[in-house]
Amino acid sequence: xxxxxxxxxxxxxxxxxxxxxxxxxxxxxxxxxxxxxxxxxxxxxxxxxxxxxxxxxxxxxxxxxxxxxxxxxxxxxxxxxxxxxxxxxxxxxxxxxxxxxxxxxxxxxxxxxxxxxxxxxxxxxxxxxxxxxxxxxxxxxxxxxxxxxxxxxxxxxxxxxxxxxxxxxxxxxxxxxxxxxxxxxxxxxxxxxxxxxxxxxxxxxxxxxxxxxxxxxxxxxxxxxxxxxxxxxxxxxxxxxxxxxxxxxxxxxxxxxxxxxxxxxxxxxxxxxxxxxxxxxxxxxxxxxxxxxxxxxxxxxxxxxxxxxxxxxxx
Amino acid sequence: xxxxxxxxxxxxxxxxxxxxxxxxxxxxxxxxxxxxxxxxxxxxxxxxxxxxxxxxxxxxxxxxxxxxxxxxxxxxxxxxxxxxxxxxxxxxxxxxxxxxxxxxxxxxxxxxxxxxxxxxxxxxxxxxxxxxxxxxxxxxxxxxxxxxxxxxxxxxxxxxxxxxxxxxxxxxxxxxxxxxxxxxxxxxxxxxxxxxxxxxxxxxxxxxxxxxxxxxxxxxxxxxxxxxxxxxxxxxxxxxxxxxxxxxxxxxxxxxxxxxxxxxxxxxxxxxxxxxxxxxxxxxxxxxxxxxxxxxxxxxxxxxxxxxxxxxxxxxxxxxxxxxxxxxxxxxxxxxxxxxxxxxxxxxxxxxxxxxxxxxxxxxxxxxxxxxxxxxxxxxxxxxxxxxxxxxxxxxxxxxxxxxxxxxxxxxxxxxxxxxxxxxxxxxxxxxxxxxxxxxxxxxxxxxxxxxxxxxxxxxxxxxxxxxxxxxxxxxxxxxxxxxxxxx
Numbered sequence: 001x002x003x004x005x006x007x008x009x010x011x012x013x014x015x016x017x018x019x020x021x022x023x024x025x026x027x028x029x030x031x032x033x034x035x036x037x038x039x040x041x042x043x044x045x046x047x048x049x050x051x052x053x054x055x056x057x058x059x060x061x062x063x064x065x066x067x068x069x070x071x072x073x074x075x076x077x078x079x080x081x082x083x084x085x086x087x088x089x090x091x092x093x094x095x096x097x098x099x100x101x102x103x104x105x106x107x108x109x110x111x112x113x114x115x116x117x118x119x120x121x122x123x124x125x126x127x128x129x130x131x132x133x134x135x136x137x138x139x140x141x142x143x144x145x146x147x148x149x150x151x152x153x154x155x156x157x158x159x160x161x162x163x164x165x166x167x168x169x170x171x172x173x174x175x176x177x178x179x180x181x182x183x184x185x186x187x188x189x190x191x192x193x194x195x196x197x198x199x200x201x202x203x204x205x206x207x208x209x210x211x212x213x214x215x216x217x218x219x220x221x222x223x224x225x226x227x228x229x230x231x232x233x234x235x236x237x238x239x240x241x242x243x244x245x246x247x248x249x250x251x252x253x254x255x256x257x258x259x260x261x262x263x264x265x266x267x268x269x270x271x272x273x274x275x276x277x278x279x280x281x282x283x284x285x286x287x288x289x290x291x292x293x294x295x296x297x298x299x300x301x302x303x304x305x306x307x308x309x310x311x312x313x314x315x
Numbered sequence: 316x317x318x319x320x321x322x323x324x325x326x327x328x329x330x331x332x333x334x335x336x337x338x339x340x341x342x343x344x345x346x347x348x349x350x351x352x353x354x355x356x357x358x359x360x361x362x363x364x365x366x367x368x369x370x371x372x373x374x375x376x377x378x379x380x381x382x383x384x385x386x387x388x389x390x391x392x393x394x395x396x397x398x399x400x401x402x403x404x405x406x407x408x409x410x411x412x413x414x415x416x417x418x419x420x421x422x423x424x425x426x427x428x429x430x431x432x433x434x435x436x437x438x439x440x441x442x443x444x445x446x447x448x449x450x451x452x453x454x455x456x457x458x459x460x461x462x463x464x465x466x467x468x469x470x471x472x473x474x475x476x477x478x479x480x481x482x483x484x485x486x487x488x489x490x491x492x493x494x495x496x497x498x499x500x501x502x503x504x505x506x507x508x509x510x511x512x513x514x515x516x517x518x519x520x521x522x523x524x525x526x527x528x529x530x531x532x533x534x535x536x537x538x539x540x541x542x543x544x545x546x547x548x549x550x551x552x553x554x555x556x557x558x559x560x561x562x563x564x565x566x567x568x569x570x571x572x573x574x575x576x577x578x579x580x581x582x583x584x585x586x587x588x589x590x591x592x593x594x595x596x597x598x599x600x601x602x603x604x605x606x607x608x609x610x611x612x613x614x615x616x617x618x619x620x621x622x623x624x625x626x627x628x629x630x631x632x633x634x635x636x637x638x639x640x641x642x643x644x645x646x647x648x649x650x651x652x653x654x655x656x657x658x659x660x661x662x663x664x665x666x667x668x669x670x671x672x673x674x675x676x677x678x679x680x681x682x683x684x685x686x687x688x689x690x691x692x693x694x695x696x697x698x699x700x701x702x703x704x705x706x707x708x709x710x711x712x713x714x715x716x717x718x719x720x721x722x723x724x725x726x727x728x729x730x731x732x733x734x735x736x737x738x739x740x741x742x743x744x745x746x747x748x749x750x751x752x753x754x755x756x757x758x759x760x761x762x763x764x765x766x767x768x769x770x771x772x773x774x775x776x777x778x779x780x781x782x783x784x785x786x787x788x789x790x791x792x793x794x795x796x797x798x799x800x801x802x803x
Contacts, residue, residue, distance in 0.1 A: 030691075030692075031691070031692050031695045031696060032689065032690075032691025032692050032694065032695045033691070033694075033695060034691075036694055036695070036699065037690065037691045037694055038347070038354050038355065038356070038433075039354065039355050039431070039433040040355025040356075040433050041355070041694070041698060041712075042355070042433060042434050042436060042712060043355065043433050043434075043435070044435050044436060046428070046435075047430060047431055047432065047433065047435045050428070050429045050430065050431050051353075051431040054429075054431060082347035082348065082356075083347055083348055083484070083485075083500065084348050084350075084484035084485065085484070085485055090500060093499075093500060094500075094501065149531060149535075152532075152535045152539075153535070156535060156538075156539040156541075157535060157538045157539050160539065163536075163539060163541045164532065164535035164536045164538070164539040164541050165527070165532055165535065165536060165541070166502060166503070166525060166536075166541065167499075167502055169499060169502075259528065259529050259532070260529060260531065260532055261532065262502070262525070262526065262527045262528070262529065262532050262536070263501075263502075264499060264500060264501025264502040265501070268501050269500075269501060272345065272501070275661075275689065275690065275691075276347055276691075277691040278347075
């Protein structure tokens with residue numbers, strides 16, 4: 001087990017280094033100098049040069065890469081060119097919107113998907129199953145920003161139950177914060193719930209066809225009892241994998257929803273930073289997300305191996 | 316049913332009481348930082364100009380120059396020495412006194428070798444700044460500069476204190492009627508009334524700026540009344556809907572943004588004035604204003620703001636006339652037309668306008684290949700690298716006709732006669748003589764067809780009906796809230 005863990009850790013480290021080089025090169029290669037962008041069309045060359053040296057842009061690309069990566073390793077993400085404040089603080093502040101939003105959406109999608117999936121599986125072929133499947137088909141097909149715009153139209157403009165967007169901050173109270181995140185979370189959750197419900201249903205149906213279910217039924221359990229006691233538990237494994245994937249998508253992929261609801265989240269920070277050529281912010285956020293995804297995979301690998309000894313033997 | 320009027324009255328009075336001394340204003344772009352003396356981003360001035368920071372002089376809403384921190388001034392006969400008399404009892408928001416030393420510090424900082432002031436050129440004529448006494452500053456120029464007082468009104472020339480200057484990007488400290496409270500990055504900036512203000516105090520106790528970039532989100536925020544005003548509303552197609560809604564007023568003001576189809580004057584075939592004239596005549600301005608800007612915008616015939624008293628209407632020189640355009644092209648040796656590039660930065664005036672212009676040019680035989688660029692890319696390749704045939708951009712700096720005197724500026728004009736004209740203008744302080752010279756300058760560039768002049772960029776503002784005192788025109792990019800109040 002230890003050897004396996006070390007091997008996975010080595011591959012984690014190599015993935016991170018390769019990712020950092022790719023991120024740095026791709027972002028630095030795009031044209032546009034941050035200093036001249038910030039100073040605009042009337043700036044004099046000597047002013048641009050002064051700003052470049054102030055921002056640490058006048059050293060070689062290699063040196064900048066080393067500075068960036070060693071700083072990151074120490075937890076120092078550098079200083080944003082445009083905002084002139086520490087990137088770490090900026091990311092931390094945005095996390096307070098993005099993480100709760102992702103959790104909120106994930107909770108909603110799970111709360112919708114589980115009952116829907118279980119219901120559909122237990123009524124296989126019936127009218128209820130058909131209705132759930134049709135609804136999820138629609139949910140998968142309709143993009144989340146369309147849900148977002150329609151919900152703004154109904155709940156913010158016509159009914160005035162929610163504001164059209166923005167985030168007042170957690171210091172205004174938990175309820176106020178949750179309320180501001182509700183429409184975005186629903187918009188994010190609906191398509192995810194549709195996917196999850198379908199996975200839940202088919203995974204359950206797979207399980208219901210297994211031998212051990214037949215054995216359980218032969219023991220005298222009702223259909224309902226076998227579903228809840230035996231099938232559901234085993235069906236959860238693929239569902240949990242999907243939930244894990246959805247979480248990283250919700251964290252990194254909420255850019256459009258954050259734009260529609262003008263939320264100060266991570267996605268909007270990346271968006272603003274890209275258009276402002278605030279390279280160091282873009283690099284750091286992307287690197288952080290890569291780090292999160294790779295680390296989650298690493299943990300999942302270890303967890304699988306702990307559960308299933310066959311995985312260890314194979315490597 | 317009987318309760319309804321009472322409920323409605325209650326609701327009205329509640330919202331009126333709550334709204335009385337606070338305002339939420341939305342603008343499209345968030346300022347990257349809060350230091351107008353170290354960055355070109357217009358959004359910095361939008362939030363802070365005149366609200367938080369003040370200069371020696373300032374722009375009034377009609378574009379005229381009025382006293383700011385300087386109560387009055389004297390100009391020497393030779394136009395080289397400006398003596399500014401400062402207001403008494405002015406303090407910065409951190410409580411320290413604003414005096415002549417701060418003025419000297421601010422001006423010296425802006426023109427220093429390591430200065431990162433985006434408009435360092437404004438300070439180039441300054442030779443020395445001298446403190447005469449705590450309320451008097453003498454500024455000596457190396458050459459007469461007719462628009463020096465105008466230059467000192469820019470957001471880049473505000474007066475700051477040495478104690479706070481290094482931290483302005485995150486903690487703005489100025490002398491204005493509002494002081495900075497809080498910035499939730501990505502969402503809003505909060506200001507509150509400065510109780511120690513030296514001049515007329517602000518009528519609003521609190522002001523919040525929100526940043527909403529997406530046009531659909533902007534529409535929703537105004538309709539849901541999340542914001543009280545949206546300055547620079549990004550979806551002109553929705554204006555009629557707001558005009559019809561009694562809750563809102565729509566103000567369409569002029570900006571200093573001359574929107575032009577710039578031509579690379581050194582790149583063949585645009586080095587031939589006949590070709591440039593042909594391009595100018597190929598363009599139907601009204602079609603562009605209607606098609607790209609939903610009818611909002613004033614046609615211009617030269618590089619000058621139409622609301623300025625010195626403006627001359629020269630649109631006749633470049634009337635829409637495709638036949639004349641083809642004739643001119645034939646005379647220049649391009650009877651079969653030619654191919655060129657049309658580089659478009661992100662704003663809708665450029666992207667939407669570019670499509671229309673490309674089709675108008677195609678009608679006279681010019682094949683302009685459209686290439687969309689992000690701002691950073693446009694600055695690098697088109698503006699600095701001069702790698703373009705045609706490009707569309709709005710020049711939003713006030714009174715910037717002087718850019719035509721710079722032969723290295725991206726459209727590369729810099730005719731010696733024009734340079735001489737600008738030198739003469741700089742040496743002239745008499746207002747009437749300056750007007751005459753400015754008009755000569757407008758004519759010269761229009762007759763040389765340096766660029767094709769399209770329209771003056773308009774700025775639509777949508778506000779609640781009972782909001783008073785918002786700027787209509789934008790002589791500089793600013794949302795000046797010092798005179799704004801709620802009324803009937």
